[in-house]
Amino acid sequence: MREAIRQDVFxxxxxxxxxxxxxxxxKTLPTTPDTWLNTLLVTGNGTDASxxxxxxxxxxxxxxxxxxxxxxxxxxxxxxxxxxVILSRRANHNTVLVTERCDNRCLFCSQPPKDxxxxxxxxxxxxxxxxxAGNDVIGVSGGExxxxxxxxxxxxxxxxxxAPETGLHVLSNGRAFADRYFARAxxxxxxxxxxxxxxxxxxxxxxxxxxxxxxxxxADTVRGLINAGNAGIPIELRIIPTQKxxxxxxxxxxxALRCFSGLQxxxxxxxxPTGWARANWGQLYCDPSLYADQLTSMVRQAEAAGLPIALxxxxxxxxxxxxxxxxxxxxxDWKNYYPDTCSGCTMRPECGGFFSSSQGQFHQSPRIxx
Amino acid sequence: xxxxxxLEPLSDSRYFISNLAGFHRVVARETLELLAEQGDGVLxxxxxxxxxxxxxxxxxxxxxxxGVAALASGxxxxxxxxxxxxxxxxxxxxxxCDHTCRYCQVSRAALGAAHxxxxxxxxxxxxxxxLIARLGTAPYKLxxxxxxxxxxxxxxxxxxxxxxxxxxxTDFEVVITTxxxxxxxxxxxxARGRRVVFSTSVDGTEVVHNRNRxxxxxxxxxxxxxxxxxxxRQLGPDRVAAVTTVTKDLLAHPEALIEASQELGLTELxxxxxxxYGFAQKSGTGxxxxxxxxxxxxxxxxxxxAHEAAGGxxxxxxxxxxxxQRVFQPDFNGxxxxxxxxxxxxxCVLINYDGKVFGSDEARMLQRVNPELDLSCGTxxxxxxxxxxxxxxxLKESLNAVHxxxxxxxxxPFCGTDPCQGISEQGEPVGDxxxxxxCQYHKRxxxxxxxxxxxxxxARSVMESWCHA
Ligand code: SF4
Ligand code: SF4
Ligand code: SF4
Ligand code: SF4
Numbered sequence: 001m002r003e004a005i006r007q008d009v010f011x012x013x014x015x016x017x018x019x020x021x022x023x024x025x026x027k028t029l030p031t032t033p034d035t036w037l038n039t040l041l042v043t044g045n046g047t048d049a050s051x052x053x054x055x056x057x058x059x060x061x062x063x064x065x066x067x068x069x070x071x072x073x074x075x076x077x078x079x080x081x082x083x084x085v086i087l088s089r090r091a092n093h094n095t096v097l098v099t100e101r102c103d104n105r106c107l108f109c110s111q112p113p114k115d116x117x118x119x120x121x122x123x124x125x126x127x128x129x130x131x132x133a134g135n136d137v138i139g140v141s142g143g144e145x146x147x148x149x150x151x152x153x154x155x156x157x158x159x160x161x162x163a164p165e166t167g168l169h170v171l172s173n174g175r176a177f178a179d180r181y182f183a184r185a186x187x188x189x190x191x192x193x194x195x196x197x198x199x200x201x202x203x204x205x206x207x208x209x210x211x212x213x214x215x216x217x218x219a220d221t222v223r224g225l226i227n228a229g230n231a232g233i234p235i236e237l238r239i240i241p242t243q244k245x246x247x248x249x250x251x252x253x254x255x256a257l258r259c260f261s262g263l264q265x266x267x268x269x270x271x272x273p274t275g276w277a278r279a280n281w282g283q284l285y286c287d288p289s290l291y292a293d294q295l296t297s298m299v300r301q302a303e304a305a306g307l308p309i310a311l312x313x314x315x316x317x318x319x320x321x322x323x324x325x326x327x328x329x330x331x332x333d334w335k336n337y338y339p340d341t342c343s344g345c346t347m348r349p350e351c352g353g354f355f356s357s358s359q360g361q362f363h364q365s366p367r368i369x370x
Numbered sequence: 371x372x373x374x375x376x377l378e379p380l381s382d383s384r385y386f387i388s389n390l391a392g393f394h395r396v397v398a399r400e401t402l403e404l405l406a407e408q409g410d411g412v413l414x415x416x417x418x419x420x421x422x423x424x425x426x427x428x429x430x431x432x433x434x435x436x437g438v439a440a441l442a443s444g445x446x447x448x449x450x451x452x453x454x455x456x457x458x459x460x461x462x463x464x465x466x467c468d469h470t471c472r473y474c475q476v477s478r479a480a481l482g483a484a485h486x487x488x489x490x491x492x493x494x495x496x497x498x499x500x501l502i503a504r505l506g507t508a509p510y511k512l513x514x515x516x517x518x519x520x521x522x523x524x525x526x527x528x529x530x531x532x533x534x535x536x537x538x539x540t541d542f543e544v545v546i547t548t549x550x551x552x553x554x555x556x557x558x559x560x561a562r563g564r565r566v567v568f569s570t571s572v573d574g575t576e577v578v579h580n581r582n583r584x585x586x587x588x589x590x591x592x593x594x595x596x597x598x599x600x601x602x603r604q605l606g607p608d609r610v611a612a613v614t615t616v617t618k619d620l621l622a623h624p625e626a627l628i629e630a631s632q633e634l635g636l637t638e639l640x641x642x643x644x645x646x647y648g649f650a651q652k653s654g655t656g657x658x659x660x661x662x663x664x665x666x667x668x669x670x671x672x673x674x675x676a677h678e679a680a681g682g683x684x685x686x687x688x689x690x691x692x693x694x695q696r697v698f699q700p701d702f703n704g705x706x707x708x709x710x711x712x713x714x715x716x717x718c719v720l721i722n723y724d725g726k727v728f729g730s731d732e733a734r735m736l737q738r739v740n741p742e743l744d745l746s747c748g749t750x751x752x753x754x755x756x757x758x759x760x761x762x763x764x765l766k767e768s769l770n771a772v773h774x775x776x777x778x779x780x781x782x783p784f785c786g787t788d789p790c791q792g793i794s795e796q797g798e799p800v801g802d803x804x805x806x807x808x809c810q811y812h813k814r815x816x817x818x819x820x821x822x823x824x825x826x827x828x829a830r831s832v833m834e835s836w837c838h839a
Pocket of ligand 2: 366
């Protein structure tokens with residue numbers, strides 16, 4: 001992988017002595033221990049280089065990690081010698097993964113589903129969010145978080161009680177909201193700002209169902225979006241243009257504008273070359289110039305209806321100038337990079353650049369703008 | 371599987387179909403026949419997909435369930451949106467007027483009539499603004515109507531000052547509806563730094579205008595021309611707009627309107643048929659059929675297209691624009707006549723010169739010609755729509771989805787109701803749509819515009835620029 005702007009995984013050989021799981025990372029020993037996570041004291045240059053492993057508090061020596069974290073960040077130790085900083089005060093966006101299971105099989109899933117039971121991840125995520133106690137929004141992703149059903153309701157209750165300042169952005173395929181009672185139960189539990197990012201890829205059922213690899217998914221997600229919106233759940237509608245749904249983009253936006261309530265934003269996202277999207281790249285990726293007209297029409301429609309719309313993950317030179325105001329610099333800092341050819345570009349401060357996973361056949365070069 | 375929809379014929383055996391959520395398509399008659407007789411299985415795949423995207427067809431029982439939910443949700447969204455109470459506050463400082471227009475829409479009083487009979491009592495102005503502050507939310511929209519409001523410019527100023535003090539200096543905007551005959555430098559200077567725009571009437575070129583808009587002892591057209599020019603020059607082109615009442619004299623000469631707009635430097639037209647209110651009908655002038663009106667409109671649109679094609683500036687036409695926006699722009703409900711429930715009371719609170727409050731401009735006109743009825747919703751110091759059973763009845767019956775006729779009309783999601791016009795014509799708010807001027811006018815406008823939009827690419831691009839301007 002190419003070097004991204006912020007690194008998040010650190011090889012710390014002695015970390016294989018530390019039990020796998022979530023740890024709160026400290027640079028100095030706190031006076032009161034964290035009630036939610038065990039403490040991992042990280043030491044850097046000029047401090048004691050000894051590592052220890054004593055019950056609730058472990059110590060590791062890693063100047064590299066020490067220099068990359070803030071006191072109270074949360075790290076995931078894999079038990080095989082590496083620490084991944086999952087909640088970082090320096091990051092522009094933090095996300096926790098609560099399950100790898102999913103009832104969809106999207107052709108471009110960046111986190112391909114696994115069927116094994118991973119229930120422990122949900123409460124681990126809750127503990128991590130609470131211990132981190134940030135006042136920004138934390139992403140909750142999967143897999144499909146709502147497969148937890150009632151356990152997810154408890155997750156919401158616990159996180160909102162103990163980390164009331166933390167907002168959540170839950171990425172869900174929305175199918176679980178086809179159950180109106182579940183949608184209402186979630187809505188009743190929303191206190192701090194919580195937004196659900198729910199993708200819908202087509203107005204036509206067959207196109208959506210093909211893209212998400214599950215028959216009946218479209219009907220569930222459409223009903224889910226309706227129920228969630230009507231229950232008062234704030235929704236970000238996410239659309240990924242591919243070769244298979246170009247005809248759908250404009251009708252899909254019309255469906256959203258006419259039938260869905262509670263929409264806070266429509267996010268159109270350029271395909272990201274990770275996970276299964278890499279395997280299916282050839283049959284999915286579509287050059288934005290081939291659907292610039294559709295994007296223009298969508299932007300126009302959404303603006304006329306007063307619904308915010310944003311274009312994510314688009315290098316500015318891949319969009320016509322007229323769409324630049326809607327493009328946002330969005331790629332999470334741990335997966336974003338600018339190839340050398342960008343160095344002379346005047347738009348770089350506003351440009352989202354490329355995914356660090358895009359290379360070789362996945363890389364679309366920067367374009368000269370005349 | 372078919373989901374429910376309505377249909378209306380267009381030209382060339384094509385049909386306009388629409389559903390409750392406000393999706394529409396234009397389809398060939400044979401498609402509908404196939405669908406009705408043999409079901410969707412026999413349709414061309416492309417047509418089938420296109421209809422499914424608009425919730426006209428569903429491909430499975432799960433899809434049908436989701437489609438029905440989406441239609442219901444879309445309908446609920448429209449209802450909720452149109453139900454919102456976001457009134458324009460109209461204030462009538464005086465009914466007196468210097469003009470004696472032949473079709474006078476609002477009914478007027480003579481310039482020399484007693485002030486005490488036809489002017490707002492200045493002492494009431496704080497109450498007027500108080501009512502507005504209580505009922506509205508920023509940004510407040512105020513519209514000063516007449517008679518001719520500039521006959522009492524002192525009251526206009528007092529209303530503005532009071533609004534500035536009570537509503538917040540930048541939280542409101544005032545439209546003054548005026549013939550501009552009395553516009554002078556004092557008024558222009560006053561308006562310069564204020565949030566004021568002027569709305570005036572231009573009924574064609576000098577001959578046509580003056581034949582209907584009569585300013586005794588003077589030339590109404592020259593006055594309005596001078597006024598528009600002065601506002602454009604001194605305050606800016608966006609501070610004045612003009613509406614055109616299409617009289618019988620203009621009907622045969624749509625080119626007169628293009629000419630007048632060129633002469634006056636106006637790029638937005640707003641044409642409407644003579645309204646059935648006030649004294650227009652009684653005086654027997656300007657009666658013509660809606661077919662005549664649509665022939666006029668058709669020629670006007672062609673002239674607009676030709677004007678642009680010849681390198682002229684694009685002229686837009688506001689009536690056409692709002693009909694199109696209702697169809698093409700989800701959530702558009704910016705026009706009080708094209709709403710269901712109607713804009714009565716929800717979009718308008720009119721405070722009359724005598725302190726009475728009405729739910730629409732039409733209601734006060736209706737009141738003038740039917741003095742035996744009470745069409746008010748109280749007075750400025752006692753606003754109480756619930757106390758008048760007429761208000762209850764009008765609001766309850768202003769949903770077109772349950773009006774006989776509208777129920778099965780494909781324009782229903784985009785159309786509206788005008789209960790006062792119903793009362794005026796047929797003695798009750800719903801009425802028989804086959805005899806309703808409202809229905810005849812709007813049905814023709816919708817089908818004309820849509821037909822031309824889908825048939826004539828040049829017209830379509832002009833209409834698109836109207837909507838996106
Ligand atoms: S819904 Fe999300 S997690 Fe599930 S397969 Fe699709 S992209 Fe992956
Ligand atoms: S050249 Fe690089 S920085 Fe410039 S717009 Fe393209 S991707 Fe962005
Ligand atoms: S239409 Fe207006 S300007 Fe003409 S007489 Fe009536 S109130 Fe006066
Ligand atoms: S008023 Fe006429 S055009 Fe409008 S919805 Fe009713 S029947 Fe249709």
